[in-house]
Amino acid sequence: MRQEQREALRHRFGFRCGYCGVAERDVGAELTVDHFQPRSRGGLHEPDNWVYCCHPCNEFKGDCWQPDSSQRVLHPLRDAMDLHVAEQDDGSLRALTETGAFHIARLHLNRPQLIAYRRERRLLEAARDTQAGLLERLASLEEQLRTLTSKLDHLRSGEPEI
Template sequence: MIEQAIRNSVRRAYQYRCGYCGVHEDEAGTLLKIDHFRPRSAGGDSELENLVYCCPTCNRRKGDFWPVAEQVTTQRLWHPHRDHLDEHFFEHLDGRLIALTETSAFYIERLQLNRPPLITLRRTRREVALMRNGLKLAQEEQTRLRQRVETLSQALDEVLEQLAHLSISSLQPGETSGKT
């Protein structure tokens, strides 16, 4: 059993997300599990470097997998913190993960990282990010337009003041501006 303090450290280290598929515990609706990257059955320990915060599905799919000697080059799992995952696969616009190497293809397949709910989640996250970016740009434009309106309003006040001054100074003594 893993102590609560260690569990909390792992949760924070993984920003409350599955280290394998990226699902947040809020999206999962529950606390995630602590996985031994190198399983205890293969000599793994409970040191922080060997612990991965992961969702129940990834935990079940990974199981106690650990490559045998002849599989080490192609059939292995990337460590979420030690390996640079963006060098091994990328996210397609449709939400699927695309493998860049044979090992990455194994990783995606083993953990079923292209399961429909994850594809939908990635697509939704992308759409939300685009909407947030659009909102940010709209707010920046709104601020710019407000500043422009303020500048134009000040310029209009100055012009009106000058017109009033010209109108008063152009009247001859004894004249009025009204028609009779």
């Protein structure tokens, strides 16, 4: 694999594991390259067959290849993941289809560390929403304060209010 091909792959997957979503910066390293159709099962060493993924997901997926079965691993870019898998409030993944159930089980996508990771991300997003709301409220209060201060100044100076 040429360096520019690896760079293109990292960009295509947003520097994240295609299967579980952890980012390079979460693991503090670049991730691995999975052959979606394993080379041992006739898969080609070509960009179209590459999935950028973390080491554990790569290991768990192994040489799984049963594309015509409902028991198959979903492709992060070609399959509509949300038709098969739903993330729940507690950070765990729930299968919506038989394929989703197989995908979750094969890749161990409900491993405790991933559930904790998703829960943390949800808390962070909620905290960001709260912060955005508070900043908006603060801006509105500052505007009211400016208006009231200006009125007060006029009252003190005895000039008619504008």
